[in-house]
Amino acid sequence: MDLEQELGRRLKAGIKKNEPLSLHTSWKVGGPADFYLFPAGLAELVEIRRCSSKYGLPLFVLGNGTNLLVLDGGIRGLVVHIGSPFNYIHWEGASIRAGAGTPLPLLARATARKGLAGLEFAGGIPGTLGGALVMNAGAFGGNIGSLVREVILVQKSGAVINLSHHEIEFGYRHSNLPEKGIIVEALLQLKEEEAAVLEGKVEGYLAERMSRHPQLPSAGSVFRNLPERPAGSLIEAAGGKGMRIGGAQVSEQHANFIVNLGGATASDILALIKAVQKLVWEKFGVELQTEVRVVGEAK
Numbered sequence: 001m002d003l004e005q006e007l008g009r010r011l012k013a014g015i016k017k018n019e020p021l022s023l024h025t026s027w028k029v030g031g032p033a034d035f036y037l038f039p040a041g042l043a044e045l046v047e048i049r050r051c052s053s054k055y056g057l058p059l060f061v062l063g064n065g066t067n068l069l070v071l072d073g074g075i076r077g078l079v080v081h082i083g084s085p086f087n088y089i090h091w092e093g094a095s096i097r098a099g100a101g102t103p104l105p106l107l108a109r110a111t112a113r114k115g116l117a118g119l120e121f122a123g124g125i126p127g128t129l130g131g132a133l134v135m136n137a138g139a140f141g142g143n144i145g146s147l148v149r150e151v152i153l154v155q156k157s158g159a160v161i162n163l164s165h166h167e168i169e170f171g172y173r174h175s176n177l178p179e180k181g182i183i184v185e186a187l188l189q190l191k192e193e194e195a196a197v198l199e200g201k202v203e204g205y206l207a208e209r210m211s212r213h214p215q216l217p218s219a220g221s222v223f224r225n226l227p228e229r230p231a232g233s234l235i236e237a238a239g240g241k242g243m244r245i246g247g248a249q250v251s252e253q254h255a256n257f258i259v260n261l262g263g264a265t266a267s268d269i270l271a272l273i274k275a276v277q278k279l280v281w282e283k284f285g286v287e288l289q290t291e292v293r294v295v296g297e298a299k
């Protein structure tokens with residue numbers, strides 16, 4: 001039996017071959033995944049993990065693809081999408097146990113409606129809980145890492161483990177979770193507060209984002225902020241706003257966003273990232289680091 005037959009036999013849900021990842025990233029760019037898999041639940045995810053080890057194939061985990069620049073040659077091996085089968089919330093007093101595929105906007109709204117505080121900042125972040133834990137996503141002074149009590153992951157061997165928050169490191173847009181395994185669930189500690197107040201906060205943050213952020217396809221902030229200054233303000237001061245390569249443009253509205261004007265390729269976006277880094281280095285002697293993750297192969 002080869003890999004394809006074995007996966008086909010083991011997975012109820014789905015396998016697609018040569019699936020364009022541009023269909024699964026917020027920038028709408030990215031070449032094909034050799035195998036794009038969407039497991040129907042934990043048991044299938046464990047099978048996929050075991051198969052990838054057995055056949056010695058690399059495995060890349062994809063949430064909503066909102067923090068990724070997938071290059072035009074795509075990703076070799078297996079790409080596993082943690083999606084709707086992992087979208088659930090179980091209520092446990094002032095805590096919630098949520099699946100890694102749960103969208104953050106849904107989590108923020110549902111918890112606010114229940115009168116549980118902590119996730120209001122996340123209402124406008126378009127990723128999944130799994131991607132947010134990896135990135136320690138945050139906004140408006142909040143971040144997901146500070147709410148974590150435990151995380152459940154699937155290790156390389158296929159074993160399912162439980163990590164307590166003491167065993168997890170969260171930093172600025174960083175965590176050590178990817179090296180531990182594929183995230184399937186997290187227990188988050190929230191706090192009881194009045195629902196109407198929390199819902200008002202979520203809507204207020206959303207309105208603020210709508211007024212500041214471009215609506216064209218993007219991956220949010222491209223560069224990490226510096227401790228002393230937001231990256232967007234440096235780029236703007238260097239004259240980077242509106243710079244364009246192919247179909248990619250530094251947003252006129254927010255200089256830390258690169259937008260796809262339509263028809264951009266990953267190589268346009270990557271070239272623009274490098275051009276902005278060069279500009280800021282030449283003007284200010286500062287090396288901007290990317291917050292978005294660049295993955296896959298160039299064409």
Ligand SMILES: Cc1cc2nc3c(=O)[nH]c(=O)nc-3n(C[C@H](O)[C@H](O)[C@H](O)COP(=O)(O)OP(=O)(O)OC[C@H]3O[C@@H](n4cnc5c(N)ncnc54)[C@H](O)[C@@H]3O)c2cc1C
Nearest residue numbers: 063064065066067127128130131132134137138183219220
């Ligand atoms: C318009 C816009 C606004 C944004 N605003 C913000 C913001 O305010 N604050 C902020 O922090 N971010 C922001 N982002 C970036 C992005 O939404 C977050 O980083 C988000 O948490 C990424 O989640 P995702 O599911 O899309 O992850 P992906 O982009 O799919 O993946 C990101 C990384 O996580 C890994 N990963 C994903 N899921 C899992 C899993 N289950 N197990 C193990 N590894 C996994 C991937 O392999 C990859 O390395 C914004 C993006 C956009 C497009």
